[in-house]
Every structure is written in structure tokens, then in C-alpha cells.
Amino acid sequence: MADIARLIRLLDSEDADAWSRTLVSLAREQGFDQVLYGAVSSRHAKLENAFVRSNYAPSWRAQYDAERLAYVDPTVIHCMTSSLPIVWSPQVFRTPAQRRLYESACAFGIRAGVTLPVHGPNGEFGVLSFASDVRPDESFMRKVNDRIADLSLIRDYVFTSAQRFCGEVQELAPRLTRRELEVLNWVMAGKSSWEISRITSCSEATINFHMANVRQKFNVNTRQQAVVKAISLGLIIPEDHHR
Numbered sequence: 025m026a027d028i029a030r031l032i033r034l035l036d037s038e039d040a041d042a043w044s045r046t047l048v049s050l051a052r053e054q055g056f057d058q059v060l061y062g063a064v065s066s067r068h069a070k071l072e073n074a075f076v077r078s079n080y081a082p083s084w085r086a087q088y089d090a091e092r093l094a095y096v097d098p099t100v101i102h103c104m105t106s107s108l109p110i111v112w113s114p115q116v117f118r119t120p121a122q123r124r125l126y127e128s129a130c131a132f133g134i135r136a137g138v139t140l141p142v143h144g145p146n147g148e149f150g151v152l153s154f155a156s157d158v159r160p161d162e163s164f165m166r167k168v169n170d171r172i173a174d175l176s177l178i179r180d181y182v183f184t185s186a187q188r189f190c191g192e193v194q195e196l197a198p199r200l201t202r203r204e205l206e207v208l209n210w211v212m213a214g215k216s217s218w219e220i221s222r223i224t225s226c227s228e229a230t231i232n233f234h235m236a237n238v239r240q241k242f243n244v245n246t247r248q249q250a251v252v253k254a255i256s257l258g259l260i261i262p263e264d265h266h267r
Contacts (some may be wrong), residue, residue: 031178043185044077049115050178054171056154058134061182062094063150063190065144066258067104071095074150075190084132096121103141104150109175111168112137113160133157138168140179147258152179198241198260207234209260212251 028200030050037043051059060078064071071094078085094100098117102110110116113136117126129135134155142150154175158164168175200208203224210220217235221228225242235247254260 031181034181037185040077040189043189044079047077047182048079051154054154054174054178055167056137056156058137058155060153060155061150061186063144063148063183064258065190066147066261067149068255068261069149069258070175071100075186077186080134080151080155081132084129084134087128093125096125097137098122099153099167100151104149107141107143109138109140109172111160111165112139112155130157136160136164138172138175140175142179143184144183147261148183150183152182200238200241200254201234204238205259206235207231208238208251208254211235211247212255212260212262 030053033046034043034050035047047059047061051057057080060076060080062071062074062076062078064074067094072089072092072212074094076085096119099110099112109135113122116125117123135157136159137153137155139151139153142148142152144150152175156164207220208225215223217228217231218225220231224231235250238250238254239245239247242250244250246252255262
């Protein structure tokens with residue numbers, strides 16, 4: 025069973041380094057010598073902006089980031105659209121690029137593991153991975169099955185306690201007014217300033233004024249660039265616009 029005292033210590037950690045040490049201790053308590061937590065403000069945000077803490081080999085982390093392997097990694101891809109954990113096996117890594125990723129990870133002692141998706145109440149997205157340098161055989165699968173409830177509990181504490189540190193590395197989103205967000209959502213839906221003025225009962229000049237403010241806050245030149253920026257920061261979500 026997960027150590028409740030250590031879980032509470034995650035909540036009480038004064039800085040990200042102390043928090044990371046507690047996370048590593050929790051992982052080892054569950055029989056995993058390596059652990060990684062990564063999260064972004066939205067599943068539409070750039071993964072390069074993620075808050076990441078792990079005790080993986082720094083050279084592997086550097087290679088993973090430099091080659092942008094998060095966009096290839098089947099565990100990340102799975103977690104984007106599922107709330108269920110994914111247990112690693114060679115069969116999970118299907119494409120040539122994924123198989124190369126797995127072979128490289130094995131060289132750093134990341135041979136078997138389980139990744140739990142993180143989906144926060146405000147659209148946050150992340151992964152929590154527990155890994156070991158063991159064969160992903162039936163014995164390993166039984167161990168994961170026996171401990172999945174504890175791992176899920178750890179995941180919930182990790183996400184909640186990490187929130188106050190995530191802003192240290194993520195790009196800060198500018199504050200938009202309610203009307204600016206409304207206009208931006210309609211722009212994302214492909215509406216012109218005239219069409220938005222009719223929908224919102226505002227003048228076309230007022231709509232252009234709001235979009236000018238948005239472009240200035242995002243430091244971009246066009247409304248399309250503003251939409252892309254807003255999506256990357258998780259301020260608007262494509263499938264949520266009004267029609």
C-alpha cells in the first residue's frame with residue numbers, strides 16, 4: 025500500500041527538487057527504480073513546454089527532447105485519448121521509429137514499465153511513468169496488476185501537488201477578457217468580423233478592436249496566428265467552439 029505520509033509530503037514540498045525526491049521514493053517503494061512525471065496546461069499545448077521531473081539518465085532525457093520523441097512515443101499517444109494506464113511491452117512499439125525509441129530506452133535501463141494518463145479538471149494533460157530494467161514478462165505484469173490501485177492513487181497526489189510548480193517552466197498565458205475569448209472562439213470557427221458583429225450584437229469596429237487587443241497580448245500580427253497561439257496555451261479548444 026502507498027505510504028500516506030509520503031503522499032502528504034508531496035503536498036507539503038517547499039520546492040520542485042524536494043517534491044521530485046519524494047516522488048522517486050514513492051516509485052521505489054512500489055518496486056520501480058525510475059519515474060517520470062510530465063504535464064502541460066492542455067493537450068493542445070506544445071509538449072516541449074511541459075513541466076518534467078524524472079530520475080531518468082540526463083543523456084536519455086536530452087536525446088528524447090532533442091529528437092522530439094514525445095510525438096512518437098506510443099505511451100504518450102495512448103494517454104492523449106485514454107484514461108486507462110498502459111503497460112509497456114515490445115509489442116506496444118509498433119512502427120520503426122517507435123521500435124528505435126524502445127531500443128534506445130532499454131540502453132538506459134528503461135525496459136519495462138507502466139504509464140498512467142493525467143487529465144486535469146481544467147484540461148491539463150500529462151503522464152506519470154514508472155519504469156524498471158526488467159523483462160516485461162508475466163511476473164512483471166502481475167506486479168503491475170497488484171499495484172495499479174496504489175499507482176493510481178500516487179498519480180492523483182502527484183498531479184495535485186505538482187500544480188504549483190508547473191508554471192515555472194510553462195509559457196504564461198496572457199489574461200483575456202470574456203469578450204476577447206468569445207471573439208477569438210468565433211474567429212477560430214472561421215467567422216469574419218462582420219459575421220461576429222451580427223452574432224454578438226456589437227459593431228464591426230468593436231470586434232476589430234477586441235482582436236487588435238488579442239494580437240497585441242499575444243505579440244502576433246494576424247488573427248490566425250492569435251488563434252494558433254491561444255490553442256497552444258490551452259485558452260481555447262477547437263472542438264469546443266459554438267456553431
